[in-house]
Amino acid sequence: MYRKRRKIKKKVIYLGIGLILFIILLITGILLYKHFTSNEYKLGKIGYSEKEITSILKLDDTYINYALEHKYDDDLIQLTNQKWFIWKNYDKYKDYIKDLEKQPAEVNYEDVITKVNTKTNYKYYTHTEETNMDLGYGILVNKYYSLPNQYAPDDIVDIPTTYSFAGNQIREEVFNAFKEMADAAKEEGITLIVNSGYRTYEYQKNLYDQYARENGEDFADDYAARPDFSEHQSGLALDIVSYGLNMDNFAESDTYKWLTENCTDYGFILRYPEGKEEITGYAFEGWHYRYVGKDLAKKVEKSGLTFDEYYAYYLDKD
């Protein structure tokens, strides 16, 4: 009787030990399985350092999955950390970096992002495409984005000489916005006069062809936009001056100061700012304003971006 009870006790102890061992093994198994299937482990296997893995795992799933599915990519973290990084441009960033790495200088990632986003890593008038006319007043027209062939807006109006030198025209809504702006400026003692508004395809073509004929295409590209690539042909751009001011002293004038402080209230943006020549493809022009509508003008101003960059990041969706 007593011996039998001892035997049972022994059995229970063995069973208990067995169960504990089993549980330990099971937990170890699960932990090992979790470890070897974790993104952390896989990224390590691909070649990322611990520090890089921590950075990658902070990114969105899209980027993590990209890292998991590709070879070690030392640009991934640098690029995705840039404020104006656009995912659909990833392969283009990589291509451009590859080109840059052929030169001794170090790669500046911020610069890579800006150039690729605005296509300015390409030569002017290459990789061109037609601008998305569905964007209305938000279209981009520059040396990479053209208007439709021989485009002419159908709501062009004459600008009366109270507001303009003789012979200028512009799209109706732009004129109304300009009128509102000029009247407000007038109350503060600033006279705004349109120096140039809408220019037709033919006008731009003749101008460009004449430059090209006389001095070659490179010269022409420096001094005139090609037809269909001019913002003036869109009917949304105005060159604004005051009497007695010329292009040389404009940036120091009160007129320029007033315009930079107030133009977005009326839907206009300074299109070719100082210091942004490489991005816009144009020398600083304090007098050239582009109508985009009040809402968009405020957003562009707030972003601190050129319109070319803003378009790439916020408007070019497809």
Ligand SMILES: [Zn+2]
């Ligand atoms: Zn202009």
